[in-house]
Amino acid sequence: MTVELGHVALIIACALALYQSVVPIFAASRGDVRLAATADWTSTGILVFTGLSFASLVYAYALSDFSVINVWQNSHSQMPYLYKLTGTWGNHEGSMLLWVLILALFAAAVAVFGGNLPFRLKAYVLAVQGWLLSTFFLFILLTSNPFLRQPPAPEGRDLNPILQDIGLAIHPPMLYLGYVGFSITFAFAVAALLEGKIEPAWARWVRPWALAAWVFLTAGISMGSYWAYYELGWGGWWFWDPVENASFLPWLTGTALLHSALVMERRDAMKIWTVLLAILTFGLSLLGTFLVRSGVLTSVHSFASDPQRGLFILAILVAFVGGALLLFAWRSPRLQIGGMFAPISREGALVVNNLLLCAAAGTVLLGTLYPVVYEAVTGGKISVGPPFFNLTFSPLMLPLIFLVPFGPLLAWKKGDLNGAAQRLGFALLAALLVIVLVGGFVKPGNWLAPLVMGLAVWLMVGAFAEVWQRSTAGGSGASLILRRASGLPRSMWSTALAHFGVGVTLMGIVCVTAYETETVAVMKPGDVVQVNRYALRFESVEKVDGPNFTGEKAVLTVLDGDRNVATALPSKRFYPARQMPTSEAAIETFVFSQLYIALGEVRPDGSVSLRIWWKPQVVLIWLGSIFMVVGGAFSLSKRRASVRAKSRSAAVAPQGAEHAT
Amino acid sequence: MSRRASRLLWIVVIGVVLSGAVGLSMFALRDGISFAMSPSELKQAQFAPGQRVRLFGLVEEGSVKRGEGIDVSFRLSDEETSYTVHYDNILPDLFREGQGIITEGSLAADGSFVAETVLAKHDENYVPAEMADKLKESGRWKGGVVATQ
Numbered sequence: 001m002t003v004e005l006g007h008v009a010l011i012i013a014c015a016l017a018l019y020q021s022v023v024p025i026f027a028a029s030r031g032d033v034r035l036a037a038t039a040d041w042t043s044t045g046i047l048v049f050t051g052l053s054f055a056s057l058v059y060a061y062a063l064s065d066f067s068v069i070n071v072w073q074n075s076h077s078q079m080p081y082l083y084k085l086t087g088t089w090g091n092h093e094g095s096m097l098l099w100v101l102i103l104a105l106f107a108a109a110v111a112v113f114g115g116n117l118p119f120r121l122k123a124y125v126l127a128v129q130g131w132l133l134s135t136f137f138l139f140i141l142l143t144s145n146p147f148l149r150q151p152p153a154p155e156g157r158d159l160n161p162i163l164q165d166i167g168l169a170i171h172p173p174m175l176y177l178g179y180v181g182f183s184i185t186f187a188f189a190v191a192a193l194l195e196g197k198i199e200p201a202w203a204r205w206v207r208p209w210a211l212a213a214w215v216f217l218t219a220g221i222s223m224g225s226y227w228a229y230y231e232l233g234w235g236g237w238w239f240w241d242p243v244e245n246a247s248f249l250p251w252l253t254g255t256a257l258l259h260s261a262l263v264m265e266r267r268d269a270m271k272i273w274t275v276l277l278a279i280l281t282f283g284l285s286l287l288g289t290f291l292v293r294s295g296v297l298t299s300v301h302s303f304a305s306d307p308q309r310g311l312f313i314l315a316i317l318v319a320f321v322g323g324a325l326l327l328f329a330w331r332s333p334r335l336q337i338g339g340m341f342a343p344i345s346r347e348g349a350l351v352v353n354n355l356l357l358c359a360a361a362g363t364v365l366l367g368t369l370y371p372v373v374y375e376a377v378t379g380g381k382i383s384v385g386p387p388f389f390n391l392t393f394s395p396l397m398l399p400l401i402f403l404v405p406f407g408p409l410l411a412w413k414k415g416d417l418n419g420a421a422q423r424l425g426f427a428l429l430a431a432l433l434v435i436v437l438v439g440g441f442v443k444p445g446n447w448l449a450p451l452v453m454g455l456a457v458w459l460m461v462g463a464f465a466e467v468w469q470r471s472t473a474g475g476s477g478a479s480l481i482l483r484r485a486s487g488l489p490r491s492m493w494s495t496a497l498a499h500f501g502v503g504v505t506l507m508g509i510v511c512v513t514a515y516e517t518e519t520v521a522v523m524k525p526g527d528v529v530q531v532n533r534y535a536l537r538f539e540s541v542e543k544v545d546g547p548n549f550t551g552e553k554a555v556l557t558v559l560d561g562d563r564n565v566a567t568a569l570p571s572k573r574f575y576p577a578r579q580m581p582t583s584e585a586a587i588e589t590f591v592f593s594q595l596y597i598a599l600g601e602v603r604p605d606g607s608v609s610l611r612i613w614w615k616p617q618v619v620l621i622w623l624g625s626i627f628m629v630v631g632g633a634f635s636l637s638k639r640r641a642s643v644r645a646k647s648r649s650a651a652v653a654p655q656g657a658e659h660a661t
Numbered sequence: 662m663s664r665r666a667s668r669l670l671w672i673v674v675i676g677v678v679l680s681g682a683v684g685l686s687m688f689a690l691r692d693g694i695s696f697a698m699s700p701s702e703l704k705q706a707q708f709a710p711g712q713r714v715r716l717f718g719l720v721e722e723g724s725v726k727r728g729e730g731i732d733v734s735f736r737l738s739d740e741e742t743s744y745t746v747h748y749d750n751i752l753p754d755l756f757r758e759g760q761g762i763i764t765e766g767s768l769a770a771d772g773s774f775v776a777e778t779v780l781a782k783h784d785e786n787y788v789p790a791e792m793a794d795k796l797k798e799s800g801r802w803k804g805g806v807v808a809t810q
Contacts, residue, residue: 233754343670355675359682366686370694381697383715385765388693392685396678520731520750572754581754600731600751609731611751 003068006056007147010097013049013104014137016042020130024123025194033119039126043104043111046133050104054088054097057146061088067152070094076158076577078548083164089172090163092293092309093146098172099289100136102180106209107133110184117205124191125184132183135316143309158548158577167227171220175247178217179285182250184209185257186282189275190324193331203265203274208636210261210278214254215632221247222625233583233598235518235613237621240389242297245368246288252361253281256354263350267412269341272332273354279328283321284361290314297371342414349407349415356400363392401455401506404499405462408492423469427462431455449514456510459503463496494635501627508592508620517614520600524607532614534595535559536568541602549573554599554608558588565590570599570610592619695765699739703768710768716744716776717763725758737764737774745773755781 020042027036057070061084066072074091075084089098107129114122140146188206192198224247229237238244257277263270291297294310341347367384374382405427409420431454439450470492471485521529523538530536537557544551553571557564568586575582588595593616600609697715698706708714721743724736733752736743746764756762756779766776 340664340667343667343674351671352674355678359678363682363686367689367693370690381715382694383697384690384694386693388686388689391689391693392682395685396682522730583754598751609751 002056003060003065003147003149006053006060007145009049009053009056010137010141010147013046013053014134014141016046016049017130017133017137020046021127021134022130024127024130028120028123036119036123039123039130040111043108043126043129047104047108050097050101054101057094057097058085058088061085064156066154066156067149068146069148069150070146072150072153072156074159075156076548077155079159079164080547082166082169083159086169087159087163090159090168093140093144095172096136096140096144096293097146099176099180100133100140102173102176103129103133103136103183106181106184110187110209114205120195121188121191121202124194125187128187128190128194129183132187132320135320139309139312139316143312155577158575161549161573161575161578161580161582162231165227165231167223167231171223171227174216174223175220178213178215178220178254179247179250179288181209181213181216182254182278182282182285184213185278186320186324189278190327192275193324193327196331196334198271198275198335200265200268203261206278207258207261207265210254210257211632211636214251214258215629215636217247217251217254218625218632219629221251222622222629226622230585230587233585235516235585235596235598235611235615237512237618240367240386242368243288243292245364246284246291249361249365249368250281250284250288252357252364253277253284256357256361257281259350259353259357263347267341267347269347270351270354272335275332275335276328277354277358279321279324283317283324284365286313286317286321290317291368297368341412344410344417345415346407346410346412349403349410352403353400353407356396360393360396360400363396364389367392398452398455401459401502404459404502405465408466408495408499423465424458424462427458427465430461431458443515446514449510452510453507456503456507459506460500463499463503467492467496490637491635494631496631497634498628498631501624501629501631503624504620504627505622505624508617508622508624511617512615512621515616516618519612519614520609521612522607522609524605529610529612531595531612532616533560534565536595536597536612538608538610541606541608544571544573546573548577549575552602553584554602554610556586556597556610558595566595568595568597570597572599572602589619592617592623594618697763699742700737700744701739701742703744703774704742708768710770713765713767714774715763715765716746716774717761718743719761720756720758722758734773737762746776746779747773748776748779750779752779753781757781 020039023042024036024039027033027039060068060071061075062081064071064075064077064084066075066077070091070093074094075087079087088094107126110117110122110125110129114125117125185206188202188209192202221244224244225237228239229235257274260270260274260277264274290310290313293313367388370384371382374380405424406417406420409423410416434457435450435454438453439447443450467485467488470488471481474480474484517532519529519531521527523529525538525540528535528537535558537559539555539557541552541554544553551571551573553569556568556570558566558568566588568588570586571584573582573584574580583598585599586597588597593614596613596615598611600611602608695713695715696706697717700716700718703714703716716737718737718739721736721738726734728734731751732747732749734745734747735758737746738744746766747769748764760781763780764774764776765778765780766774769775
């Protein structure tokens, strides 16, 4: 019964969304404030009904109601309770429902928090969100309905074992919060184009949403990378797989958007470009959804894809992005070009940032879609592998990373490059020190890796140059410096933290890429293999009994000299419901480095084959992204307060002017 | 710097970065791609040993031979032609006889295929999309074998 209620709730939400697609625009054209305000209620209503609908599906999963086809296909009564719940979105239908729930969440957030928006802009934004919502509601109801029934089955077909992991609880919701968060910037961009005018305040309204989306997307990508790393058992953290690229593309353009919106907010420049980026970023999010859901490209991460329904998403993508770009081409000449600036200036640095990020996004997009285009043109099948991406992406990213510390040190309009360079002297010194130490003594021979490590240190230290300089400007003395440092604008700290995070991630990437080792061994009980400074002794094989799987694990003692530092238990599992085996790698962490042990096969004579990696500093890759997320969130916490204060003081005059026009 | 000079500078910078990106991509596309093909297509293509290829097909029943250590060999077939594949690493969980897999590597001088990676997808019903197309084309499609979810 609850499932039917969920279905009905979804239909009601869809009807409300259709109302919201039309009425606010009509109201705006007539200047009818009260009619436009009804859209606030519909957005909230849509969120409530979509939430009810989603909750009813979760409830069906919690009860293992196998009379619902979707539950029967993707769940099992013996699964741990958490996986029963998260299994709700471990399939196409449930995943789309989560997608649209988050879309509704953001739309309602604009209605609730957007009290300070000009009346017409808000009406248009809510209408655009209405279009998006109704399209996806119709998509779910017509092609991907999770609420269909069947005669009750005694047992479900189980969730794909790879997805029976805490990662499924966190990664998709995070990623969707990021993807779908950019729908707000899209709606704002289209609304600005519909209205035919755009002002710096637009960037002030949009930037917190873009920042929130970016924070979630960063966390989602990073989380997904770690999940793939420990779950797939190949020791890789990034494969340049189409599905990964699909999430990385909006991240690149979204990062560019954050920076260009900053220019627009402060200097009234780069307006047209910022609007275009807002459209493209959400377009790439939709493209990502399409690539993941359709399975058009061979990927290791896509689950439960469906080419037929993928085509619908492609149609949605073409309609929305194509339409928005047409509108852009038609309306953008009416937008006024903003302030001028010298090439060496904060704006100039941010233009270069945008240029390099977008060029990098372009090459990743090319490599991702090339196989599709190639097949369409020649009929041949090819795949584009990591060599392509490494060769094109790194030469664009490394100069950007070199330039990052300069940006915040340059003044708006006209900056002083010499002064900035002088203030980065300490960072340069630290970088040179690392290059010489690593390249000359620790790991002599190869100079490329030490150089990139130097670059990472340059960024890590350089990121704090501004904070350091401002804190020490008033004289020395620890307490004085601390007091000044804590009094600095939060945005300065968050910029420093986020940039520092990029440096940390780069450090992890270069260390693990250049210095990881892989050992493949066949071991009998008692055999010892040496990996880096650790000796691994294989003891025995033991049976494992899980709730919905069976398996065996190898027991290995990890020794550092004579000291027993860990017991590693790599295992293999077998899930009878799906007749599917999986590997669970054993990962032992030593500060930032990891020992990664995957069990190959257990042989009849009691010996095992093992694949063992030493992953130096690999944890830094994900640690860096935590710094980026914290930096972004920190800035967000400040912005909410300041936007509210600013709008309170400015609300009266502009809004009065708005009504007069 | 005058407005014109500044604009000119930007055009040059943007031009250099974009043409650099395009040039790099063109260059990388020559080496960074590998052709995906079935055993019979590989036979026709007559690649030189060492050319990177993605070979996909079904693992022949009863063809998996394990060596002393970790090395393993098997026949990869598209029911028309087959190649002996040598692999010196741990096979993925879902590797089974009769299963569709993708392997990436190159031809050895003796005409066998040396794999660097073997991929078996994490889906029990998986047959590589390329294979499914090929089987359909040649009319050897067995509907039940390949089920997409």
